[in-house]
Amino acid sequence: MVIQTDTYQRIVDSAKDLMYARSYADVGVAAICDHARVKKGSFYHFFTSKQELTLAVLDTYYADYKNNIINIAFSSTLKPMERLATFNKLVIEFQQDIYSQTGHIYGCPFGNLATEMATQDEAIRQKIGHLFTKLQQLLHNTLQEAMDNGDIEPIDPDATARALLAYIEGTMMLAKTHNDPTVLQQLLPAGLQIRIPTTN
Amino acid sequence: MVIQTDTYQRIVDSAKDLMYARSYADVGVAAICDHARVKKGSFYHFFTSKQELTLAVLDTYYADYKNNIINIAFSSTLKPMERLATFNKLVIEFQQDIYSQTGHIYGCPFGNLATEMATQDEAIRQKIGHLFTKLQQLLHNTLQEAMDNGDIEPIDPDATARALLAYIEGTMMLAKTHNDPTVLQQLLPAGLQIRIPTTN
DNA sequence: GCTTGACTTGACCGAACGGTCAACTATAAT
DNA sequence: ATTATAGTTGACCGTTCGGTCAAGTCAAGC
Structure with a gap:
């Protein structure tokens, strides 16, 4: 099976924007998920950390x-x-x-x-x-x-x-x-x- | 009454060392207090934030x-x-x-x-x-x-x-x-x- | 010796942290 | 049509976060 959603990229793009504007520590996983309209469980399907x-x-x-x-x-x-x-x-x-x-x-x-x-x-x-x-x-x-x-x-x-x-x-x-x-x-x-x- | 302890300076010195080695966000108030051998309540006697x-x-x-x-x-x-x-x-x-x-x-x-x-x-x-x-x-x-x-x-x-x-x-x-x-x-x-x- | 106020203590607060998980849905391949 | 798996969901975990507070200790000033 091939990748079929843009969830991965939405997460990366959100993290990119948020971390650039603020910092690594100040941007939590929850904030990234909110911005990407993704649930946290889904986040950890694509990333281990x-x-x-x-x-x-x-x-x-x-x-x-x-x-x-x-x-x-x-x-x-x-x-x-x-x-x-x-x-x-x-x-x-x-x-x-x-x-x-x-x-x-x-x-x-x-x-x-x-x-x-x-x-x-x-x-x-x-x-x-x-x-x-x-x-x-x-x-x-x-x-x-x-x-x-x-x-x-x-x-x-x-x-x-x-x-x-x-x-x-x-x-x-x-x-x-x-x-x-x-x-x-x-x-x-x-x-x-x-x-x-x-x-x- | 005049300042009678070195607590203030111990807190500042600890924060200085820890934050320089790590970062602002990665060093919590609790870690600073531990390093300075000070209780958190005492910290907030000297600093409001x-x-x-x-x-x-x-x-x-x-x-x-x-x-x-x-x-x-x-x-x-x-x-x-x-x-x-x-x-x-x-x-x-x-x-x-x-x-x-x-x-x-x-x-x-x-x-x-x-x-x-x-x-x-x-x-x-x-x-x-x-x-x-x-x-x-x-x-x-x-x-x-x-x-x-x-x-x-x-x-x-x-x-x-x-x-x-x-x-x-x-x-x-x-x-x-x-x-x-x-x-x-x-x-x-x-x-x-x-x-x-x-x-x- | 008593009062005042600086200082200390430890328990506590709600919120947020990174991360986990079982159950569920949807879809591609057979 | 069935099966396998990619992806999603929401509840949940223990820990730590910055900050608060009532009660207590202690020493200086009178």
């Missing part, structure tokens, strides 16, 4: 992120450094939209969950670690291409990619803390200037 | 931070950019110590709490926002002094200070997510190269 759901939520976060931001910004029709600028633009627009609708800056869904759960749940921490590594590789490849094209001076592309990721995440966190989208507008574009030179 | 305690905890976080890191690194006996390098060194040592003792990178106590609570609790969000602003001003003054001394080229000291703070916080978050102190060693020193030029 809240943790397992959260791992599935992370996949959906990433799929959304890839469809709505990565695939557009990191298009091969753009020059490498233009991709990074487009990425910044899309991130700012996304956060600005949420801010207009909710009055709150939500920040990065991966960063939020990692910060809350890293010392508590090893599986969740590792999963987010892998996702960050994938983002880092994307930035690395882009910087490498910019170097190869002579668009930027020679740098350490790996260290610079990690630094850029750290800068993006830190900017998101500051914007969330100040609940102010202009923080993103003022800081994110400057990230393109970050360079870590090769150490010889 | 868990939120009020958390605001007090933030003050203690900051006092510790100032005593152990800021006052040492930002000593006027050091040249401006040396202060930032010393700050990096002390932060790395602090996180490395915790990692050696617990096997976990805890990250920044302010960033952790802000990320978890910013959309949930306005008072906590604002308090951390103010603390970040204070740190930003410290960085600003240091960069300004470096500029005035001619140690660095002219930049936008305010934007650069905010960018540096974002970079530090993002680095802490990545190190926590990868649970790896070497992330700090590799990334933090490069933060001193961050420059945001003045926009004319």
Whole structure:
């Protein structure tokens, strides 16, 4: 027999929205079930635990992120450094939209969950670690291409990619803390200037 | 009558340690009371709510931070950019110590709490926002002094200070997510190269 | 020595937590 | 038409949550 209902996805989608708006701990299984119009017993037919759901939520976060931001910004029709600028633009627009609708800056869904759960749940921490590594590789490849094209001076592309990721995440966190989208507008574009030179 | 016991401080200290190691939501009032060897009724003699305690905890976080890191690194006996390098060194040592003792990178106590609570609790969000602003001003003054001394080229000291703070916080978050102190060693020193030029 | 008020104690509250389960319905495959 | 199983339902579990409260202890101030 094949899957025949959309219950699984409704649960994941509800959890994704609720946990992003609030936090892992603040969103209970009951609240997720209510939002998804699903009974708790049905929830535990699809998931063995809240943790397992959260791992599935992370996949959906990433799929959304890839469809709505990565695939557009990191298009091969753009020059490498233009991709990074487009990425910044899309991130700012996304956060600005949420801010207009909710009055709150939500920040990065991966960063939020990692910060809350890293010392508590090893599986969740590792999963987010892998996702960050994938983002880092994307930035690395882009910087490498910019170097190869002579668009930027020679740098350490790996260290610079990690630094850029750290800068993006830190900017998101500051914007969330100040609940102010202009923080993103003022800081994110400057990230393109970050360079870590090769150490010889 | 004057305060005659150390109960208040035992509660704050316990909450500080537990919340830093775990999270706001994962540390209940009962756990804090157990750790502080205090009964719950006594807790509510000193605090009207868990939120009020958390605001007090933030003050203690900051006092510790100032005593152990800021006052040492930002000593006027050091040249401006040396202060930032010393700050990096002390932060790395602090996180490395915790990692050696617990096997976990805890990250920044302010960033952790802000990320978890910013959309949930306005008072906590604002308090951390103010603390970040204070740190930003410290960085600003240091960069300004470096500029005035001619140690660095002219930049936008305010934007650069905010960018540096974002970079530090993002680095802490990545190190926590990868649970790896070497992330700090590799990334933090490069933060001193961050420059945001003045926009004319 | 008595009063005052800071502090402590332990029992208690309703609500919410994550999770379980037996019974039931509906549907796909034979 | 029957069977097997995917999916649903609602009641229920023990535990913990943040918070309350009446009663009691204890020491400082008069």
